[in-house]
Amino acid sequence: MSGTSLVTARERALAVLGGEPDDATLRRYLHGIAGVDAVGLEQRAAGLGTRSIKTSSKKWALDRIISLIDLTTLEGADTPGKVRSLVAKAMNPDPADATTPRVAAVCVYGDMVPYAVDALGPVHGDPDDGLISVAAVATAFPSGRSSLEIKLADTAEAVANGADEIDMVIDRGAFLAGRYGLVFDQIAAVKEACRRPDGTSASLKVILETGELVTYDNVRRASWLSILAGGDFIKTSTGKVQPAATLPVTLLMLEVVRDWHLMTGQRIGVKPAGGIRASKDAIKYLVTVAETVGEEWLQPHLFRFGASSLLNDVLLQRQKMATGHYSGPDYVTID
């Protein structure tokens, strides 16, 4: 998987903005986008959440959820052993059922990337081909409070170690202070740091940390800003701040992605992360994706779940559909 080339991203941004991406130009553009009515947005999300997904649709949805998961461990206590365990789970989520699909990626801190790559072995690759990629959080995750040099070094190291995807955080402080140009430049620079010597590039997921942006108007502007600056994916949260992913926020980001696609023809991915633990909730996200941007977005290079405990709940539901009865937590493995 490779992201869009940097040159086209910048050219596209200039064409859309009609000028250099400085604070003033970006402000004019981002504040010119139609506002968001919070009540209406939440009402629509709640409406989508009432879809009743049964029988064959549910079966398909559960398998699809698994194949869209970025199985994640982002703890201070992470060790090579923990990462190997996570990778084993990612490759073979349900040892009792060989038909279970693999997850899309494992998501780890940058220094854990070599262990993940090593553990994956031949299974390491593009999730669109049924393989598993390695995603690394970078840029002084989760706060993003460090110099650009450190953020770039962080990114470059993860890419050099074999990361296929970089999950960066935006500088929320700069964004809230109205320094859109700075946020833009940092995303563009990280995008550049995702480039490999052979000219290919790691895919860039831009984490907005919507829990710190607080308003839907901010989320919408940050989504546009991240896409303009060259992000391949926009991602809700680090998982370290509450609230993390919510259905209204994800719906809003999907609407931006839909509008961007209408305008430029380019497809951007969306990744809700943090707080999605139940199959039932994950199915609501699938419905929201399908009814907002279309079903073609339900594939690994356009939609992901950032989650850890979700996988086991999906496996339990899957077992229930196969056997007709619920088992229990001891019938799925911990990683």
Next chain:
Amino acid sequence: MSFLEYAPAPESRAILSLRDSYGLFIDGEFVDGRGTPFQSISPASEEKIATIANANQADVDDAVAAARRAHDRVWSRMSGRDRGKYLFRIARLIQERARELAVAESLDNGKPIKESRDVDVPLVAAWFFYYAGWADKLDYAGLGANPKALGVAAQVIPWNFPLLMLAWKIAPALAAGNTVVLKPAETTPLTALLFAEIVQQADLPPGVVNIITGAGDTGAALVGHDDVDKVAFTGSTAVGRAIAKQVAGTHKKVTLELGGKAANIVFDDAPIDQAIEGIVNGIFFNQGHVCCAGSRLLVQESIHDEVVERLKTRLSTLRLGDPLDKNTDIGAINSREQLDRIRELSDAGVAEGADRWSAPCEIPENGFWYAPTIFTNVQTSNRIAREEIFGPVLSVLTFRTPQEAIAKANNTPYGLSAGIWTDKGSRILAVADQLRAGVVWANTFNRFDPSSPFGGYKESGYGREGGRHGLGAYLSPASVTSAGRGTPRAVEAAASAASADEKPARRTRRPARPAKKGAAK
């Protein structure tokens, strides 16, 4: 397989145990009607649901007599607190039987189960809870101390929200101490009859609520009955006008909630995604069978094309089909008659030069269906911009300035509701102030709450339902009503007698000031 072709998710009908035939609910019992019974059918499949009794003049007499007895002997003498207890009990029973009522409503009316389940029935319970709370607080209804019930209320309701309209009528009437005779619409009597069962279950004194079924002549007999003190009607303007003529010159108080042709005004700074949802909800909610539906979309010319494109995209995701499927967005048209009217007006729109676009959806073989449709290039003089279609048909018009939007919005014989979509708060207030509509929604549409008065200007009717105002429509100030019923002259005479007799100290002091105020107006 396409994920978006969601597997069928039908709500089970097993919860509903219907009888083959239903009688009239008079004096606490189901009795046979003396008219020729009729069938209630499911508009989604045209299958017969049940045989329904037809009330003739003699049945209407019985029902009104039962209501009169119950009023005079029981209900008007009961304390407000006790009346409230009954209403709370009814509200709880509605919640307990919510699923059953939702299934019955969708079956009989054709509306999607997600609406009957998530909107209609919860609002019905909310209405009874709200007015239950008022029953012992009538002194605060704004009519002075100790206001009195009017007596027997004749209530005739439409088919678009059968149970909800029943609640709008019955809850305030009972809270205020009236007894009622209610006639549901001919095509949707089922939930009213289930409500009669709830009334029995709640052990409401016999005769306080009477439900009679039948067609227009039954309604006319009820409204025209001499012993009725209050007429409340929701339905078409034509019938409303006939009722107004029928009761003119009598002592009967009247509330009419009639048609509408609401303008939904979208300014160029509107929150666009939510506005699209609001437009869809405004006209395609309940298949557009909503008197306050936002059937005229007034969109600022600068964003017209974008809005129409987005609307078409959104409408293409709506699911039309089995009302009992939990994923259905658009259900069946309530009757063949209504479907014919929608078709006729739609064709008139095309004939007058407007452009018709219908969402691509498969129309089931049986039943009455109409695909969500929008008309662009509509002129203010077109019939589809003037007449109430009462179906899933939206007419799109444009405007250039707020003044033009207001002028076009008000340029209708109706005045029930309106919507404003803009990010600018000051504009919401300024525009709402100049719209002649009973309800103005800002950045939302079709939201209802029991505490909010609802009603129209001009040909949309008079009187308000909901809130304190809705309660006032079933009350009289103490001095006037204690006279009871009779000819206007008798009421007047009795009223003056009462004011002289009953509370001389208060009454003598009062007249001077109000009279002066009245004169000043």
